[in-house]
Amino acid sequence: MAFTLAPLPYAYDALEPAIDARTMEIHHGKHHQNYVNNLNAAIADTPYDGQTLEALFAQASTLPPAVRNNAGGHWNHDFFWNIMTGNATPLKPGALADDINATFGSLEAMQQQFSTAGATRLGSGWAWLTVSAEGKLQISSTLNQDNPLFDNAEVKGTPILTIDVWEHAYYLNYQNRRPDFIQAWWSLVNWEKVEALYAAAKA
Ligand code: MN
Numbered sequence: 001m002a003f004t005l006a007p008l009p010y011a012y013d014a015l016e017p018a019i020d021a022r023t024m025e026i027h028h029g030k031h032h033q034n035y036v037n038n039l040n041a042a043i044a045d046t047p048y049d050g051q052t053l054e055a056l057f058a059q060a061s062t063l064p065p066a067v068r069n070n071a072g073g074h075w076n077h078d079f080f081w082n083i084m085t086g087n088a089t090p091l092k093p094g095a096l097a098d099d100i101n102a103t104f105g106s107l108e109a110m111q112q113q114f115s116t117a118g119a120t121r122l123g124s125g126w127a128w129l130t131v132s133a134e135g136k137l138q139i140s141s142t143l144n145q146d147n148p149l150f151d152n153a154e155v156k157g158t159p160i161l162t163i164d165v166w167e168h169a170y171y172l173n174y175q176n177r178r179p180d181f182i183q184a185w186w187s188l189v190n191w192e193k194v195e196a197l198y199a200a201a202k203a
Helices: 021-043 053-057 065-082 095-104 107-119 178-188 191-202
Strands: 125-131 137-143 158-164
Touching: 021 065, 053 065, 065 158, 095 107, 095 137, 095 191, 107 125, 107 137, 107 158, 107 178, 125 191, 158 191
Parallel strands: none
Antiparallel strands: 125 137, 125 158
């Protein structure tokens, strides 16, 4: 039962100018495809074949590195593509906006903390906004293709927003300017999707 690469939910050039079409083509068609291919190869003829990604994450600390890294890589990218849109609208007043204000002080303060988590992640990784098991909003970052669903994550929770801060996510257009990429990326956040993920996590 092999994993497959889903098409992007928009065209490769839909996120321009914040993310250029060539970066999206390589990121989705090469990098993400490789995670899928390598995951399928790593689970073939093992007890991991047939398990869901979430089931694999619940035992991440004991997985062979090839399974762990490629399972994370597949899930993280799927999630990342789906919380972006070329037709972004601002976060609307409501439960998520209220919680962000109560937890961080303001939307801008949350964005600043999230951006810093991404900018200061040494090497390759991801920044996350998650909902903890207790229902609290929290910001964290993970190394390589780890994510907050891993049993050994430093900050565990249900992801509702993420940014890929691997160099392959921005290098063609931004070179070493990761903070500039993060700042431009905020214009792509699909807040309606984030709100729906928040509501599901709190339910
Ligand atoms: Mn990536």
